[in-house]
Structure formats: structure tokens, C-alpha cells
Amino acid sequence: MSHSAALAASEPSPYQIPSRKLGIWMFILADAATFGAMLFAYGYLRVANPDWNRPFAFWPSIVNGIGMTVILLTSSLTMVAAMLESQRGRTSAALRWLGATMALGALFAALHLREWVALIGSGWRLFRNPLGGTPLVGATFFSITGLHMLHVISGVVVIGVIGLGFRRGRFTASHVEITGLYWHFVDLVWMFVFPLVYLLNMR
Amino acid sequence: MKRYVVVWMGLLAIVAAEVVITLARPATLVLLAVLLALAIVEGGLALLYFMHLKYERRNLLWSLIPTLVIVLVLMGHFFPDAFRLMHQRGTAP
Numbered sequence: 001m002s003h004s005a006a007l008a009a010s011e012p013s014p015y016q017i018p019s020r021k022l023g024i025w026m027f028i029l030a031d032a033a034t035f036g037a038m039l040f041a042y043g044y045l046r047v048a049n050p051d052w053n054r055p056f057a058f059w060p061s062i063v064n065g066i067g068m069t070v071i072l073l074t075s076s077l078t079m080v081a082a083m084l085e086s087q088r089g090r091t092s093a094a095l096r097w098l099g100a101t102m103a104l105g106a107l108f109a110a111l112h113l114r115e116w117v118a119l120i121g122s123g124w125r126l127f128r129n130p131l132g133g134t135p136l137v138g139a140t141f142f143s144i145t146g147l148h149m150l151h152v153i154s155g156v157v158v159i160g161v162i163g164l165g166f167r168r169g170r171f172t173a174s175h176v177e178i179t180g181l182y183w184h185f186v187d188l189v190w191m192f193v194f195p196l197v198y199l200l201n202m203r
Numbered sequence: 204m205k206r207y208v209v210v211w212m213g214l215l216a217i218v219a220a221e222v223v224i225t226l227a228r229p230a231t232l233v234l235l236a237v238l239l240a241l242a243i244v245e246g247g248l249a250l251l252y253f254m255h256l257k258y259e260r261r262n263l264l265w266s267l268i269p270t271l272v273i274v275l276v277l278m279g280h281f282f283p284d285a286f287r288l289m290h291q292r293g294t295a296p
């Protein structure tokens with residue numbers, strides 16, 4: 001036995017969680033700092049630009065945002081159900097909940113894309129503001145929500161891959177739990193994006 | 204599962220509160236403070252219950268959360284320097 005292997009055998013794991021779970025927590029920590037930096041940048045840019053426009057009317061933008069928030073929060077609940085069922089060994093029930101989570105994630109992305117298409121249709125671009133104010137409004141909105149949407153779409157794909165592997169017995173309940181941690185993090189980020197980017201920019 | 208449904212309902216209630224407060228049109232700084240506070244409560248509930256930090260060993264929570272808070276506080280502290288430096292640029296020779 002090598003020295004490091006002997007140490008690992010004699011010393012208990014400090015967090016008493018599998019290494020893959022610690023790995024996803026490290027990823028979440030780094031990703032939270034990334035989103036934190038983007039939201040701080042948005043905040044300071046907004047304060048530094050007196051000609052900042054508020055692009056969102058209550059109808060349809062904020063109502064659409066409320067719908068997206070409810071959908072994402074509900075998808076976290078279905079993800080928890082998938083994790084619990086997978087831990088109880090009920091594969092088909094876990095797969096049904098994973099499917100529901102994927103469907104809700106896809107619906108969230110579709111509503112978000114519809115929002116983007118409407119904004120682009122009314123002249124908003126990454127560096128263009130049709131209302132005549134600073135172009136940074138579009139830059140920050142599309143950057144922050146685009147990065148979040150990328151996380152949602154990636155999450156839907158990952159849940160699908162893990163679900164398929166779980167059905168075939170290649171992945172375990174632990175993999176479902178770790179995927180769930182990522183999905184809840186995506187939900188957690190939206191809990192800050194919705195009030196800071198949408199509600200604070202309501203006309 | 205019942206516990207998670209209660210947390211989910213609590214999260215929905217917080218979102219509803221955020222929208223109602225925004226519609227009341229308070230001053231922007233007041234709105235920012237209230238929305239941030241509510242978002243932190245929401246995030247805390249998601250971390251503790253949906254992400255199970257409440258049921259892990261305490262040292263995991265104490266390793267992760269203060270680290271993130273320190274990083275975010277330092278970001279908030281040093282980001283304004285980017286604006287100060289913009290004004291310190293000399294003119295081209």
C-alpha cells in the first residue's frame with residue numbers, strides 16, 4: 001500500500017460525503033462566484049450610467065418572468081422527488097420525475113427564448129438600446145440571462161444523460177443526487193436574477 | 204416529501220412578496236435592499252433543504268458558505284476600483 005493510500009485508509013473523510021459530491025460543491029462554489037461577479041458588474045454599471053432604461057413592462061415581460069420563476073421552482077421540487085425515489089430504489093418513479101424536471105426546464109428555456117425574441121424584435125441587441133439610453137442595458141441583460149439559460153439547457157441535457165444511465169443501471173442514486181445539486185443551483189441563481197434583473201428594471 | 208412541498212410553497216410566497224413590493228413602487232434603493240434580503244432568504248431555503256446542506260455535516264456548510272460570502276464581499280469592495288481607474292487614465296502622448 002502506498003503512503004497516500006495508507007493515509008486515506010486511516011483518516012476519515014472530513015465531510016463524510018462521496019468525492020463526486022464534494023466535486024460538484026466545488027463547481028457550484030466557483031460558478032456562484034462567476035454569477036456573483038456578473039451581478040456585481042451589472043449593479044455597478046447601472047449605478048454608473050444615469051441614462052439607464054427600464055425595458056420591462058409588467059405585461060408581458062414581468063408576468064412571463066413570474067411564470068418562468070414558478071416553473072423553475074417547481075422543477076426543483078420534481079428533482080427532489082426524483083432523488084428521493086432513486087434512493088428508495090424505485091427506478092421507474094425516479095425516471096418519471098426526472099422526465100418532469102426536464103420538461104419544466106425545457107419549458108423555462110422556451111419561455112426565456114420567447115422573451116429574447118420579443119426584445120430583439122423591438123430593437124434590443126447586445127450593444128444596442130432602442131430607447132436611446134446606454135447600450136449596457138442590453139449587454140448586461142443578454143449576458144446574465146444568456147449564461148443562465150446555457151446552464152438550464154446544459155442541465156436538461158445532463159438530466160437526460162443521467163436518467164438514461166440510471167435506467168440502464170450504469171448510474172446510481174448518488175449520480176441523480178449530484179445532478180439534483182446542480183439543478184437546484186441553477187434555480188438558486190434565478191432567485192437572484194429575477195428580482196435584480198427583471199423586477200428592478202420594471203417600467 | 205411533505206417538508207419539501209412546504210419549502211416550495213414558502214419559495215412561491217417569497218416570489219409573490221417580491222412582485223407585490225415591486226408593484227408598490229418604493230424608492231429604488233429600498234426596493235434593492237428588500238429584494239436582495241428576500242432573495243437571500245430564498246437562496247438559504249434552497250441551500251438548506253433542496254440542496255440538503257441542513258442534513259450534511261456542519262463542517263461542509265462552514266467550509267462552503269463563508270468562502271463564497273468572503274469572495275462576494277471582496278468583489279463588492281474592489282469592483283468600484285474599476286471605475287476609479289477609468290478616470291485615472293492619462294491622455295495619450
